[in-house]
Amino acid sequence: MDTEAVRSFVRAAELGQLQQAADELGVTQQAVSKRIAVLERELGVRLFTRSARGVELTLDGQAFLPHARSIVTGVDRAIAAVRPGSRALRIDVLGLRSAQAVVLHDYWRSHPGTDLDVVTLRVDDPRVAAAAVGTGEIDASFRTVTDQALLPRDVRMIHAFDSPLELLVGPRHPLAPARSVTPAQLRGHRIWIPGIAPGSEWSDFYDQLAADFDLRIDAAGPHFGDEVLLDVLADSADAATLVGERDRYLWPTNHDLRRIPIVNPTPAYPLSLMLPRTNPHPGLDAIITHLGSLPRLPATAWRPSWAGR
Incomplete structure (x- = not known):
């Protein structure tokens, strides 16, 4: 009809x-x-x-x-x-417990009238997310194409914010009593980050982090979800992982996991926002302004060489 x-x-x-x-x-x-x-x-x-x-x-x-x-x-x-401009502002995040989602939730709480649709594209390659921005399937994506020459012509990428890393360990881990640790103190310890996808931005990040600080990052095995990872950490005397300062993790009280700040320097994961070069959704301006108000890293922080290019 x-x-x-x-x-x-x-x-x-x-x-x-x-x-x-x-x-x-x-x-x-x-x-x-x-x-x-x-x-x-x-x-x-x-x-x-x-x-x-x-x-x-x-x-x-x-x-x-x-x-x-x-x-x-x-x-x-x-x-x-x-239709962009009339539908809800649709933004892609890596996960609903990620720092990006937490920052968007904080924004929405202070602007409750915002019509916001937070989605998660089930892709590891940031170029796929960039293509989705280019076609208008999503209005923006918290992803980073580390080589900007690979961005579609109709998509631009801006720095959003930096996520300082913390060490997450169980009570039996040798570093569990520490109030803070340095990257040098992490050398020789097994940092388990399962399921790092080749070609992903986080693969590039962890490769450079490991090389710059001589760290042992173990990506072995599939990632069965945060709950399984947290269970393993709670029972392990040697496994640790890295999490973002704003990442939201929940675990049973008896796990007794410890989030330990990393200092001197603090490694930070740089988060970018990809959006259309022309006719972006009108709701993005307020989001970008909010991102600009977030606390900045100290000058001593470590970021990968491709950050901010």
């Missing part, structure tokens, strides 16, 4: 004049007449009777009108749900 024919029928029924309906819809009266005639043939009934005063609904037309209105309303809502 042609939804524009249904829309023409509804406006003609409400206005009682084909010409007025045509003027409102931005088409000719002949186009409205043709649309309604096609609709009547499809339904097998007459919807209007014509008179010198205009058009009047038949009994079938009266029965069809409320359903036709529902069709038009549904179509308008469906269009609004996917």
Whole structure:
């Protein structure tokens, strides 16, 4: 069924004049007449009777009108749900417990009227997320293409904020009593980060972190989820992992896990925001302003060489 024919029928029924309906819809009266005639043939009934005063609904037309209105309303809502500027601001984050999601939640709490749709693209390659921004599937993505030459032409990338890293260990780990640790103190310890995907931005990050500080980062095994990782840490005397300062992790009280700041220097994961070069969603300006208000890193912090390029 042609939804524009249904829309023409509804406006003609409400206005009682084909010409007025045509003027409102931005088409000719002949186009409205043709649309309604096609609709009547499809339904097998007459919807209007014509008179010198205009058009009047038949009994079938009266029965069809409320359903036709529902069709038009549904179509308008469906269009609004996917059209940038009219639908909710759709932003991709790496995970709903990630620092990006936490920062967006903090923003929403201070701006509760914001129509925000936080989504997670199930992809590891940031170039796929960049392509989704370029096509308008999402309005922005907290991902980083470490080689900006690989960004689509219609997508730009700005620095969003930096996420200082912390060491997460169980109570049996040798570093568990420490109030802070340095990267030098992490040498020789097993830092377990399962499931690092080749070609991902975090793969580039951890490769450079390990090389610069001579760290042993173990990416062995699939990642079965945060709960399994936390269970392993709670029982292990040698496994540790790295988490972002703002990342949200929850575990049973009896796990007794410890989040230990890393200092001198503090390694920080640089987070970028990819957005369209032209016609970005109007809600992005306020998000970018909020990101600019977040605390900055101390000058002694470590960031990978590609950060901020």
